[in-house]
Amino acid sequence: MTGRARSQLRVQMKVGKMSTNTAPFISIRKLAKSFGAFQALRSIDLDIHRGEFVCFLGPSGCGKTTLLRAIAGLDPQDSGSILMGGRDVSRASPAERDFGIVFQSYALFPNLTVADNVGYGLVNRRRPSAEINRRVDELLALVGLPEQSKKYPIQLSGGQQQRVALARALATAPELLLLDEPLSALDAKVRIRLRDEMRSLQQRLGVTTIMVTHDQEEALAMADRIVVMSNGAVEQVGTPEEIYRHPGTPFVADFVGHMTFLDAVVTGPGQVRVGELDLLVANAAPFSVGTPVRLAMRPEEVRTRSITAETPNRFDATIGDLSFLGSYCRAHLEPTHSRSTRIAADFSTNAMRDLGIQPGQVRTVAFPPEALHVFAGGSR
């Protein structure tokens, strides 16, 4: 992630606002799918609420697209059920499900004009031509391409083609919008602009949306809720803030954002030891004394300012190598009492300048107890 993107990310991370009190719009239960002997989806349970923007996030091959395609009916599951608007669509064909879809590759009809591409679904539904023309104009204005209706896809940029694909997917006013990596073929700047536009369009229309992405920054910036997947299973479902600040598993902690992991052992209530370092932790409740655990912390949580004799979890560390990453620098700290331990720490450009941070310096740093995550499974 670039420095700029990272700071924007902090501002843009969405806090989910959808009500979970009402019946879910989509209800998935025990969904499983195999390709031969390979199990691509393992008993997926998931509820999606009306108007939500949900991202399926995970590494390549974890089953995101397979789940999306099962929801669309394009590649049905082997077992399990899907309810959509209270209707069991588990065995319904794609045509019997009400969705629009946008793929990674623009998949526009090359021989049709922009207007004809957008109006395609309405022509299929035999809508009157005056209505189609009106709707196409409306949609092209909505996606910011009011002047492009007579062009052919080849005459458009990648970002414009994806806008047309979005307009086409929305033409029949579907209740569900499915987006399969819609931005990943675009260059970085266009991707960021289009993701903001897509998100605000989705909010204006209120259309329930599921987007597949392997880009955590995209998911954090766009989603009301993120479904983190790994190995055909759901690891965690939560708002971007929950996923980032309270990762439920080491996998999520590692996959979303950057984490340093350290082996530790529980030494008391809210207390762990890493090497010779005793640390207070706010969230070690489930673990009894003597349990080996894995301690995780984000680089931006390492404190270097306003450290006093009362500051908990302070220790001296040598600043190891520094990487310049635009608006911040990532350093590797080696605690004086445990030279073999390396802890990533991020310093803003301001902190670098104000504190005069240089490689080789010994500095007092601190870990806020509430910023330390404790997971089962340390190695000692």
Ligand SMILES: Nc1ncnc2c1ncn2[C@@H]1O[C@H](COP(=O)(O)OP(=O)(O)OP(=O)(O)O)[C@@H](O)[C@H]1O
């Ligand atoms: N038609 C198929 N035949 C055989 N294996 C398949 C088929 N489709 C998907 N798979 C396998 O199922 C697994 C999940 O694939 P899927 O496309 O859902 O992953 P993904 O999370 O969307 O990954 P990516 O981000 O790379 O698209 C992969 O290991 C893939 O090789």
